[in-house]
Amino acid sequence: MKQPYYLTTPIFYVNGAPHIGHAYTMIAADVLARWKRLDGHEVFFLTGTDEHGQKVEKAAADAGKAPQQFTDEVSAIFADIAHQMNISNDAFIRTTEARHKAACQAMWRKLADNGHIYLGGYEGWYSVRDESFYDEGELVTNAKGEKVAPTGAPVEYVTEPSYFFRMSSFGQKLIDHIEANPDFIGPRERRNEVLGFLKSPEGLKDLSISRTSFRWGIPVPGDDAHVMYVWIDALTNYLTAIGYPDMTGPLAKFWPADLHLVGKDILRFHAVIWPAMLMAADIALPKRVFAHGWWTIEGEKMSKSIGNVIDPRELAETFGVDPLRFFLLRETTFGSDGDYSRASLIRRMNVELANDLGNLAQRTLSFIAKNAGGVMPKRGESTEADLTLAAQRDALVFSVGAAVDRQAFNEALETIWVVVRAGNAYIDQQAPWTLKKTDLVRMEAVLANLLDLLRVISTLLQPFMPDSMAKMLDQLGVPADARDFASLATPIPEGTALPAPAGVFPRFVEAV
């Protein structure tokens, strides 16, 4: 009986083109999903698109399209990105699906039945010209001393009828839950922020959960004048995907979710609003919510106006999907912001992938092809150096696994690279090219140790670089059905024929 593991990315809002941040979230989640699968879990990995709301309604109108047609097109772009980034999601949910509409309405009714919804008024500064509400703080004072929208449009203080969720009654329960479960929110700094927010003197307010100002949304049960505002519509997707409101179906075992992976911009929604909703609906809370950081581009904030928005598809085309995946998870502490620069990506590629790992595999395999008959060499008695290397190798699955469990991807990779470097030091010290002339038995034993090492490293790196590691494991003679972590204990039989070696990570040379 495999242990279920359910993880999610956010659903991506379809009013813009995918950028590197979207790819980042998907890739990080994908590494986790692949890791858990190799580690013997039954994984359900969900991603998808968020397709309702006024902005989408407007974007569709601007494009001269019906909203559904518009979202069909943009959603397909996100699905395509997932495919191109080699994301192994088990499902792709769209909030315009009929099953999601049913799930949201069931969620609404449950909240209403439990007495947590009431009809009130949503007040705010509204600009008719912009068709948009603004926060008090967003308003600016114009030359005439009037308060206007940041766009310069006039605003008026209006009240719109709206249903509210009694979120205020869950503040203390949320605080208690977060304090009793130190791992519920990661990373730690973010957890502090959420607690600080919950403990602020004003406390938690009720939440406006419907709108009458647009139509592109899920109708509120029993009141067609309203559609649901983003909260219930978007967050409920995590339940829709596993069959909610039917919690007895084949996927129901995946709840509560093990991890919601989100960007830091939407942590609040997942760490406050969503848990409050679930409490109010008598549904178990997810085990963990982790917020990752953002990428700057060559030291500058990514923005459309600067024009430095990076399309992950272009990077993948130039450098390859696996080097891109590697870079994004290697370069920065997951949870902190990172900086993408072309130079640093190329440095990671050339130094760590080509020189350290790729070359270690290549020098070992080509030596075996030329001097050891192209088969898995005979193992021998272990020297102290051999035992040290083997100990480092065998510790990896645990130490790397522990890092992955904390979403410390760069630490996981650094842990592996310490051993990659140790492999290069080992081959230099043992010098099989010298042993070739003096001690063929020992030469084979050294080569066998190197292959055993490379097999473990490649196996553990599969989640990060699936295609490249598949190639490497092919060259190492590891059968496709012996690449999970349980198979790590079973060495490749001596004498196994190895395919002709071919470089897996070429150096990247800038075209002139």
Next chain:
RNA sequence: GGCGGUGUAGCUCAGCGGUAGAGCAGGGGAAUCAUAAUCCCUUGGUCGGUGGUUCAAAUCCGCCCACCGCUACCA
């Protein structure tokens, strides 16, 4: 303003009470199996400032400086 975080070698960062660490960059050497890749040695820091606690402080506490985040209806 309030709350939280960060400030350690040229760069990116780890260490978080017990004689300053890694990678990259720089310098010297070795080796030649390999994608001219690798390995070894090495230069370099009064650990933001200041006061305190302690036998002992990057590491704990106070204050100051700089930068960043959060301060709700923008997924």
